Amino acid sequence: MKTARDTWLIFRRSLILTLRQPTWLIFGIMYPVLYLVFFGPLLEGAVGQSGGDVNAYNWFVPGLLVQVALFGSAFVGFGLIAELRYGVVERMRVTPMSRTAMLLGRSLRDVVLLLVQALIMVALSIPFGLTLDPAGIVLSFGVLALLGLAVAPLSYAAALALKSEDAFAPLIQGVTFPLLLLSGILLPMALAPQWLQTLSDINPLTHAVDAARALFNSDWGNPEIAIGVGLTSVLAVVAVWVAARTFGRAAS
Amino acid sequence: MAHERPTSGPMIETRDLRRTFKARKTEVEAVRGVDLTVGTGEIFGFLGPNGAGKTTTLRMLATLLKPTAGEASIAGADLRSEPQQVRERIGYVPQGGSTDPAETGRGELVIQGRLYGMNKTDAQQRAAEVLATLDLEAAADRKIHTYSGGMKRRLDVGLGIVHRPAVLFLDEPTTGLDPQARARMWDEIRALRERGTTVFLTTHYLEEADALADRLAIIDQGRIVAGGTADELKRQVAGDVVTLGVNGATERVLETVRLQPFVREATSEDGVVRLYVERGETAVPQILRLLDGAGLEAASISLHRPSLDDVFLRQTGRSLRDEAAA
Numbered sequence: 001m002k003t004a005r006d007t008w009l010i011f012r013r014s015l016i017l018t019l020r021q022p023t024w025l026i027f028g029i030m031y032p033v034l035y036l037v038f039f040g041p042l043l044e045g046a047v048g049q050s051g052g053d054v055n056a057y058n059w060f061v062p063g064l065l066v067q068v069a070l071f072g073s074a075f076v077g078f079g080l081i082a083e084l085r086y087g088v089v090e091r092m093r094v095t096p097m098s099r100t101a102m103l104l105g106r107s108l109r110d111v112v113l114l115l116v117q118a119l120i121m122v123a124l125s126i127p128f129g130l131t132l133d134p135a136g137i138v139l140s141f142g143v144l145a146l147l148g149l150a151v152a153p154l155s156y157a158a159a160l161a162l163k164s165e166d167a168f169a170p171l172i173q174g175v176t177f178p179l180l181l182l183s184g185i186l187l188p189m190a191l192a193p194q195w196l197q198t199l200s201d202i203n204p205l206t207h208a209v210d211a212a213r214a215l216f217n218s219d220w221g222n223p224e225i226a227i228g229v230g231l232t233s234v235l236a237v238v239a240v241w242v243a244a245r246t247f248g249r250a251a252s
Numbered sequence: 253m254a255h256e257r258p259t260s261g262p263m264i265e266t267r268d269l270r271r272t273f274k275a276r277k278t279e280v281e282a283v284r285g286v287d288l289t290v291g292t293g294e295i296f297g298f299l300g301p302n303g304a305g306k307t308t309t310l311r312m313l314a315t316l317l318k319p320t321a322g323e324a325s326i327a328g329a330d331l332r333s334e335p336q337q338v339r340e341r342i343g344y345v346p347q348g349g350s351t352d353p354a355e356t357g358r359g360e361l362v363i364q365g366r367l368y369g370m371n372k373t374d375a376q377q378r379a380a381e382v383l384a385t386l387d388l389e390a391a392a393d394r395k396i397h398t399y400s401g402g403m404k405r406r407l408d409v410g411l412g413i414v415h416r417p418a419v420l421f422l423d424e425p426t427t428g429l430d431p432q433a434r435a436r437m438w439d440e441i442r443a444l445r446e447r448g449t450t451v452f453l454t455t456h457y458l459e460e461a462d463a464l465a466d467r468l469a470i471i472d473q474g475r476i477v478a479g480g481t482a483d484e485l486k487r488q489v490a491g492d493v494v495t496l497g498v499n500g501a502t503e504r505v506l507e508t509v510r511l512q513p514f515v516r517e518a519t520s521e522d523g524v525v526r527l528y529v530e531r532g533e534t535a536v537p538q539i540l541r542l543l544d545g546a547g548l549e550a551a552s553i554s555l556h557r558p559s560l561d562d563v564f565l566r567q568t569g570r571s572l573r574d575e576a577a578a
Contacts, residue, residue: 006367013355013363020354083352091350091411094314096339097367 003098010105018079018109028072028117032064033124039186040128057130062140062216063185064125065118066209069144072114073107073152074176077159077168080106084163099248103153103240111148118144133218140215143229147208150235153243160246179205207231262325263419263450264290264313269322271308282308284474285322290419290452290467295445297465298454299560301572305474306454307347307423313452314344314421327418340368343412347423350408353397357388357407360396361414368415375414382410386440402433409440413449420444422453426460438464458560458572470564477567482560489558489566491516492532494539496525497552508546509539517566528558528566 018024044056083089092102118141122130155172162168182196183205189197200206211228213219271283283305290296300306311317313326315335323330329337351360358379365375383392386406391399399407405425412420425441426434441464444451455461461468462482469479478485498505502520509527510518514535517528529535532555543550564572 009363009366013359017352017354086352087346087348087350088352090316090346091344091364092367093316094339094342094344095364095367096336096369 003100003104006098006101007104007108009097010101011108012105014106014109015112018113024113025117025120028114029068029121031071032068032121035064035067035186036061036121036125036128043187044129055129055131057125057128058217059188059213061122061125061130062212063183063209065121065140065144065216066147066183066205066212067180067185068117068121069114069147070151070176070180070205072117073110073148074155074172076106076110076152077155077172078165080156080159081163081165081168084159100240100244102247103156103244106156107149107152107240107243110152111145114148115141115144133216136216136218140212143208143212143215143232146229146232146236147205150232150239153236153239157239157243157246160243179203182206183209185209204231204235261292262289263292264288264296264324264326264452266313266324267322269309269312269324270320271305271312271317272320281474283312283319286471286474286476288469288476288479290450292418292450293445293448294466295441295451295453295464297461297468298452298471299456299458299461299465299468299564299572300454300471301456301570304471306456306471309471310344310421310423310452310454314342315339316344340415341418343415343417343420345408345412345420345422345425347427349404350411351396351404354395356393356395357399357410358383358392360407361410364411365414370415378414382414385443386410400433402429402436405429405433405437406440409437413444417449419450419452422451424454424456426455426457434460456572458564462560468560470560470567472564472568478563485560485563486558489528489562491528491530491558492535493556493558493562494527494529494532494535495552495554495556496527496539496550498523498525498548499551501548504546505543505548505550508542508548512538512542514538519565519569521571526565528562 040057040060043060080089089102122132122137126132158171159168162171182200182203184200189200189206192200207224207228208231209228210222210224211232214222214225214228266286266288269283269286270281273280273282286305286309298306298309308317312319313324313331315331315338319331323332325331326338327341329341331338361379361382362375365378366372370378383389386409388403388406388410391403396404396407409420409422409425412422422441426437429437438460441451441453453464465482467479467481468485469476470485471477478488496505500523502523502525505525506518506520509515509525514529514531515527516530519526527535527539536553536555540550540553561572564570
């Protein structure tokens with residue numbers, strides 16, 4: 001009860017403060033938009049030549065949405081490092097507020113923002129030939145939200161541990177870039193040699209991408225939906241638990 | 253908020269409080285057994301040079317840092333077993349600020365009140381009260397990045413008192429403020445005491461401890477080296493302080509005057525001889541006569557009542573002024 005109330009308070013505060021600096025919106029979708037415009041047509045040509053029957057954008061855009069969710073949540077620790085420096089986090093740690101709410105309030109803000117960004121991406125993709133199924137969009141956005149809840153808390157935990165942008169930025173880049181390349185967002189992993197496919201199968205992001213693709217295109221019978229949703233849910237629970245503990249621990 | 257608060261007796265009591273930091277293979281003892289008793293409704297000053305352990309002690313008392321050893325009770329709650337109760341009863345104003353520059357003063361005060369459990373109406377009303385008390389009404393709805401240093405610090409204090417805590421911890425409340433803003437902050441702190449708040453503040457400014465604190469403790473290298481009212485501490489130094497400027501002949505001057513019955517203690521440092529004497533006004537002529545007799549000359553001589561710096565110097569052999577300047 002108290003946690004829910006405090007979560008709402010922190011969610012509202014952090015959302016309002018973020019909206020006062022709207023540059024986040026542009027930076028968050030800059031790379032996905034570039035991929036959409038400069039890489040999408042290339043992919044369309046390749047898929048067309050190989051005689052595939054699926055619309056290239058309906059294959060490509062769900063992956064880009066996962067990319068939006070990944071980047072929209074992996075870098076949120078930057079904001080927390082600024083808050084640490086302002087003394088805001090320490091000030092709130094001295095209040096009796098719920099420690100879990102410190103994490104959840106911010107993470108839910110991140111989820112809302114990444115869903116807004118994903119919605120903008122979908123809208124931008126329509127002129128390229130993306131076809132829409134409302135139920136598919138809603139359910140695939142659920143996967144994006146779960147992914148945000150799995151990644152943002154870990155970003156916060158890393159920020160609390162490192163406390164400096166200089167250490168945080170290379171860590172996040174070093175983790176997200178291989179995850180992205182191995183996830184099959186840009187090209188189908190079916191084209192990859194076996195060892196690369198194996199690496200890709202170990203990558204949890206691959207399964208989130210596959211689930212998002214299946215849901216987006218209303219491919220309800222696809223077993224990847226259960227695998228992707230299940231795996232991402234487990235990751236989200238673990239991430240929230242770990243990061244809430246980090247927020248709760250008195251600094252040492 | 254209705255909490256059970258002690259109305260008399262100690263508001264803060266610590267016993268053998270310790271904190272050790274591990275850095276690689278070495279252990280650093282930042283706080284080495286601090287015993288403090290702070291009475292209800294007093295301004296307690298915690299004086300010491302940078303790195304003495306002031307902030308570490310304060311962070312432990314504010315529940316931000318777990319003590320390595322020792323006990324403490326604050327406003328009737330046990331620090332180790334009841335940190336949540338401690339949090340409800342204390343306010344804490346950190347050294348480096350505590351506000352988001354993109355938020356407004358009013359916005360910060362309202363959320364702070366809400367995080368202490370107030371409903372929206374109460375939090376808004378209380379924010380307005382605090383803004384009025386600290387004379388921040390005109391800037392209330394401006395973003396904090398437009399505030400001056402003094403305004404920001406007053407807002408930090410406001411955030412510490414939104415929930416009417418029994419104890420307010422202030423970490424170096426006037427560091428970085430200009431003299432005017434500092435005088436202003438002193439007035440605010442005194443006003444807090446008038447309203448019944450116990451104030452625990454750290455400072456490395458002698459003047460601040462002297463002017464503001466009802467009682468104080470001096471900490472150096474993690475240990476309390478002296479404690480009491482400023483007057484009590486100065487009386488420990490006994491009598492007056494005579495400072496002699498001597499050109500090079502420090503040792504000989506020291507030899508000449510050291511064993512005189514009216515000299516309680518003599519030290520020398522950087523060409524300056526410092527004598528602690530019983531009655532300064534009669535000692536000065538005698539000292540001059542002695543030096544004359546020995547063929548020595550004083551380049552300068554001054555007589556002053558002992559300051560807290562003399563107290564610190566006597567206890568540690570170093571001057572707090574030099575430490576603060578360094």
